[in-house]
Amino acid sequence: MSEREKTYVEDVNRSIYDIRNEEKDVYRIQKGLTPAIVEEISAKKKDPAWMANFRLQSLQIYNEMEVPDWGPSIEGLNMEDIVTYVKPNTHMSAKWSEVPEDIKDTFEKLGIPQAERKSLAGVGAQYDSELVYHNVREEVAAQGVVYTDMESALNGEYADMVRKHFMKLVTPRDHKFAALHGAVWSGGSFVYVPPGVSVTIPLQSYFRLNAPGAGQFEHTLIIVDEGAYLHFIEGCSAPKYNVANLHAGCVELFVGKNAKLRYSTIENWSKNMYNLNTKRALVEEGGTIEWVSGSFGSHVSYLYPMSVLNGKGARAEFTGITFAGAGQNLDTGTKVVHNAPETTSYINTKSISKDGGISTFRSSVVVKNSAAKSKSAVSCQSLMLDDKSRSDTIPAMDIRTQDADIGHEAKIGRISDEAVFYLMSRGISEEDARAMIVSGFADNVSKELPLEYAVEMNNLIRLEMKGSIG
Amino acid sequence: MSEQLLQVRNLSVSVEDKPILHGIDLEVRPGETHVLMGPNGAGKSTLGYTIMGSPRYEVTGGEILFKGKQLLEETADQRAKDGIFLSFQNPLEVPGVSLRNFIRNAVEQRSGSRIKLWTFKKELEQAMEVLQMDPSYGDRDLNVGFSGGEKKKAEILQLLMLKPSLAILDETDSGLDVDAVRTVSKGVEEYQKDKKGALLIITHSTRILESLHVDKTHVLVNGKIVASGDASLVDEINEHGFERFLEA
Numbered sequence: 016m017s018e019r020e021k022t023y024v025e026d027v028n029r030s031i032y033d034i035r036n037e038e039k040d041v042y043r044i045q046k047g048l049t050p051a052i053v054e055e056i057s058a059k060k061k062d063p064a065w066m067a068n069f070r071l072q073s074l075q076i077y078n079e080m081e082v083p084d085w086g087p088s089i090e091g092l093n094m095e096d097i098v099t100y101v102k103p104n105t106h107m108s109a110k111w112s113e114v115p116e117d118i119k120d121t122f123e124k125l126g127i128p129q130a131e132r133k134s135l136a137g138v139g140a141q142y143d144s145e146l147v148y149h150n151v152r153e154e155v156a157a158q159g160v161v162y163t164d165m166e167s168a169l170n171g172e173y174a175d176m177v178r179k180h181f182m183k184l185v186t187p188r189d190h191k192f193a194a195l196h197g198a199v200w201s202g203g204s205f206v207y208v209p210p211g212v213s214v215t216i217p218l219q220s221y222f223r224l225n226a227p228g229a230g231q232f233e234h235t236l237i238i239v240d241e242g243a244y245l246h247f248i249e250g251c252s253a254p255k256y257n258v259a260n261l262h263a264g265c266v267e268l269f270v271g272k273n274a275k276l277r278y279s280t281i282e283n284w285s286k287n288m289y290n291l292n293t294k295r296a297l298v299e300e301g302g303t304i305e306w307v308s309g310s311f312g313s314h315v316s317y318l319y320p321m322s323v324l325n326g327k328g329a330r331a332e333f334t335g336i337t338f339a340g341a342g343q344n345l346d347t348g349t350k351v352v353h354n355a356p357e358t359t360s361y362i363n364t365k366s367i368s369k370d371g372g373i374s375t376f377r378s379s380v381v382v383k384n385s386a387a388k389s390k391s392a393v394s395c396q397s398l399m400l401d402d403k404s405r406s407d408t409i410p411a412m413d414i415r416t417q418d419a420d421i422g423h424e425a426k427i428g429r430i431s432d433e434a435v436f437y438l439m440s441r442g443i444s445e446e447d448a449r450a451m452i453v454s455g456f457a458d459n460v461s462k463e464l465p466l467e468y469a470v471e472m473n474n475l476i477r478l479e480m481k482g483s484i485g
Numbered sequence: 486m487s488e489q490l491l492q493v494r495n496l497s498v499s500v501e502d503k504p505i506l507h508g509i510d511l512e513v514r515p516g517e518t519h520v521l522m523g524p525n526g527a528g529k530s531t532l533g534y535t536i537m538g539s540p541r542y543e544v545t546g547g548e549i550l551f552k553g554k555q556l557l558e559e560t561a562d563q564r565a566k567d568g569i570f571l572s573f574q575n576p577l578e579v580p581g582v583s584l585r586n587f588i589r590n591a592v593e594q595r596s597g598s599r600i601k602l603w604t605f606k607k608e609l610e611q612a613m614e615v616l617q618m619d620p621s622y623g624d625r626d627l628n629v630g631f632s633g634g635e636k637k638k639a640e641i642l643q644l645l646m647l648k649p650s651l652a653i654l655d656e657t658d659s660g661l662d663v664d665a666v667r668t669v670s671k672g673v674e675e676y677q678k679d680k681k682g683a684l685l686i687i688t689h690s691t692r693i694l695e696s697l698h699v700d701k702t703h704v705l706v707n708g709k710i711v712a713s714g715d716a717s718l719v720d721e722i723n724e725h726g727f728e729r730f731l732e733a
Contacts (some may be wrong), residue, residue, distance in 0.1 A: 431577070432540070432541070433577055434577045434578075434579060436537075436539050436540065436541075436561055437573060437576065437577040437579075438579070439538075439560065439561035439562040439565070440537050440538075440561045440562075440564075440565055440570070440571050440573075441562075441565055441587075441590075441591035441594070441595075441643065441647070442562050442565035442566050442591050442594035442595045442647075443562055443565075443590065443591065443594055444560075444562050445560065445562065448562075451579070451582055451590075452579060452582075454581060454582075455579055455580050455581025455582040455626070456580065456581060457581070458580065458581025458582075459581065
């Protein structure tokens with residue numbers, strides 16, 4: 016019997032093998048990112064011709080470039096499967112029952128309403144946030160401010176402005192994921208603030224990013240014209256769950272002469288996410304960019320918002336906090352290029368690592384010879400909560416002027432047992448004492464966050480300290 | 486027996502495997518003020534930290550009872566809730582936590598219930614006045630950038646707000662100038678006033694004791710209590726130092 020079977024197998028073996036081989040190739044082509052797929056995206060989005068073209072060029076660059084080899088490993092990201100990340104998730108929409116327990120748990124503990132939870136998890140329809148969004152839009156429109164989604168902006172009244180700025184600051188040549196973004200971007204916000212207009216309410220992308228499938232390759236383009244002011248808040252402090260685990264968004268900010276933009280972010284992706292986000296601001300004479308950046312979620316993050324100080328007296332402030340727990344490798348920091356005289360930059364970051372989490376602070380400050388009398392101060396502090404965790408600081412500076420005023424300060428520490436005992440001797444439990452020390456460490460960053468985010472950030476720290484969620 | 490507040494029985498303590506205290510016996514009744522004196526390195530602070538429950542100090546023998554209850558199994562926060570307080574020799578700095586919020590948090594932990602903001606504010610202001618502390622200190626981060634004297638005042642402020650049944654003052658007068666010692670003493674007197682709270686004052690000088698009522702004095706040398714007596718023992722040490730006890 017065994018002999019017969021063997022013969023049988025040998026007989027058909029070759030042909031099956033051949034067919035399989037062919038099938039495999041076909042399959043692979045379908046799974047790779049092709050011009051046809053990119054064109055399909057273009058058609059679906061009704062791209063203008065230049066954008067359709069731009070996508071295809073970006074695709075070509077994407078295919079030529081290598082994945083970065085200098086940061087945390089992104090091996091878990093299957094580049095062969097990139098299409099499954101890119102295709103609008105028609106057959107990939109999640110079910111509530113499939114959302115990981117730890118995320119549901121966190122929603123519960125943060126007190127987020129049921130409807131909102133489903134939306135944040137990328138399942139379920141958009142809820143009443145659409146209404147809130149419209150109201151906000153109308154209110155700022157009265158001031159002449161344009162606040163809309165990128166797709167509408169591309170085909171609307173401000174199409175030329177979009178074309179003039181889109182991926183001019185972050186070009187597809189920047190890195191492989193910027194090229195990918197150029198090819199497949201979808202969704203995001205466009206904001207234009209006319210000269211001299213001060214927007215009194217902060218605008219939030221939160222409202223629209225909650226739509227299923229949105230917020231993965233979103234593009235944010237903000238132009239704050241001369242003498243204008245805007246505070247833009249991106250994201251949400253609740254963990255965002257997405258079936259696909261790649262986020263390659265892009266943020267381009269143009270800050271005009273004497274204008275000021277404050278850009279606050281909480282990145283709290285679910286812990287399977289590769290967050291490869293690119294953010295950049297160009298600041299003209301006398302303008303100010305203020306970044307406030309909190310990174311809590313994701314499995315791996317590469318995140319270094321960059322400020323290009325292009326006009327005399329331009330100024331950048333970066334305040335950041337990163338919290339890396341078990342299984343997380345968060346590589347965050349900032350870049351500043353001083354390209355004009357009397358420009359200043361202040362960088363202040365805190366990072367916390369726990370349960371084997373890795374947190375790396377990376378900064379780059381470049382003072383070009385065009386930037387006489389410039390000033391830069393960098394301060395980074397890390398807190399490691401146990402012996403398993405890791406914290407690194409990699410500050411780079413390239414100073415090309417004689418008169419630059421440069422300061423740098425780095426501190427890496429642990430929670431002192433003595434301090435924990437001190438707090439405990441006042442009746443505070445060990446867990447609360449540790450949480451208190453960690454929140455206190457993060458305090459000058461949380462103060463910079465919008466209030467509800469600061470509250471939620473403290474809740475998050477407490478949750479993380481309790482170790483009740485992964 | 487039940488009228489004893491604190492009973493330390495044959496207590497031996499090691500720090501990092503090094504024996505420090507050898508068979509200490511000490512009894513404190515409610516409302517009494519005890520003074521623990523002795524030269525540097527005798528183990529005075531070790532006794533304070535051990536009663537408070539610092540995990541650094543390993544009890545190798547004996548027991549401690551507080552209000553008739555075994556204390557050694559309890560963590561520091563539980564002991565605080567039982568009514569024990571330790572004023573630290575070197576209070577720790579905790580950035581990002583304001584003195585006011587910290588005290589409020591501690592008071593609520595101690596009482597187990599929320600305290601009305603207004604009531605708390607008034608009490609805190611009164612206590613700060615006794616200690617000649619500017620109310621703005623309440624907004625400052627706990628001990629961060631405080632001078633030595635300010636830190637000690639902040640400790641006594643916590644003592645007044647927490648109203649423990651036993652307060653251990655560990656070298657509260659060390660490193661303070663005459664005025665600061667006087668202010669701190671005033672705060673301690675305020676605590677003594679209602680006769681409810683007992684005190685164990687650890688000191689190697691007698692300056693803080695000048696204006697305070699003392700019930701009992703103990704002399705600790707090389708991890709052992711070598712003499713106990715009433716307040717007159719303080720005067721004797723003041724005059725002759727510890728020499729007599731060192732020989733013994």
